[in-house]
Amino acid sequence: MVLKIRLARFGRRHAPFYNIVVAQARSARNSKPLEVLGTYDPNPKTPLPTREDDTPPDQLQRYKDIKLDVDRARYWLGVGAQPSEPAWKLLSMIGLVVPTLRGRKVLPSKEEQEQPQVQA
Numbered sequence: 199m200v201l202k203i204r205l206a207r208f209g210r211r212h213a214p215f216y217n218i219v220v221a222q223a224r225s226a227r228n229s230k231p232l233e234v235l236g237t238y239d240p241n242p243k244t245p246l247p248t249r250e251d252d253t254p255p256d257q258l259q260r261y262k263d264i265k266l267d268v269d270r271a272r273y274w275l276g277v278g279a280q281p282s283e284p285a286w287k288l289l290s291m292i293g294l295v296v297p298t299l300r301g302r303k304v305l306p307s308k309e310e311q312e313q314p315q316v317q318a
Contacts (some may be wrong), residue, residue, distance in 0.1 A: 203271070204291070205238065206231065215239055216283060218266060220274050235274070236266035238288060264288060273296035274300075 200223040207227065211213030216238040219231035242260035271294055275281075281289055290297035 201232070201274065201277070202282055203235065203274060203279050204282040205284050205287045206210065213241060213266065215241075218271075218288065220279055223280075233270065233274070235271050236264070238265075239263040254309060264291070 202222055202223045203218065204227075205216040205226055206221075207216055208217045212288055217231075217234050218236045218238055220233045221229065221231040223230075240262055242262055244260050245258055254275075266288075271289065275289075275294065281295065286295060289295045301312060
């Protein structure tokens, strides 16, 4: 039984909302998961202005909302659940996994390609 930490899409058209879930790797995207770890809202939100803050609303820093049960996510990672690519990016933002370039091949630079191969 291979477990995946992945995103299950909810919301409506052009307004996605995701649950961060632990599910079997071969199950459907929106099927019943083993556990819901949190939520992710990719639509940028504007924070509410405070009384001390005089910045205009259009200049406030927008944010994307991520809510996650960190203890349960650590547990599932420790048990061996593999995060999907989008889940890996979210977990690396929080600091649970190492932010690496997974699955991308590094091509040799032009300098390495132009050097002649010397055989001994």
